[in-house]
Amino acid sequence: MNTKILLAASLVAVFTMGFYAEDAVVFAQYMGNVGSEGETGSYTLEEALEIQRRRIEAAEANPASGSGTPYLDASGVVGASVIAGAVFGGIAGAFFIRGRSGKYAAMGRG
Structure with a gap:
């Protein structure tokens, strides 16, 4: 295969992936549903800590379940x-x- 064609196709592929990658914005983990103006939903930090505490207690109560992997x-x-x-x-x-x-x-x- 001609190296110029291969190089051009590779550059087109890299720039195309870069162009479309900006559409896939990744956000950090948030609590609850975020509204259109960025406000956080009803899922508060206290609720998150309570759920995590329950998960830890459930894992300690049933050690045979393992990590789930x-x-x-x-x-x-x-x-x-x-x-x-x-x-x-x-x-x-x-x-x-x-x-x-x-x-x-x-x-x-x-």
């Missing part, structure tokens, strides 16, 4: 890593095995 589940961290490794490893293995023979394989290597 299913590490060994298929939808968890380790399970998803094993599944992704098996899929991509199988594809890579197929390419390695397929690459050892064929029209363009080096002579005398198998």
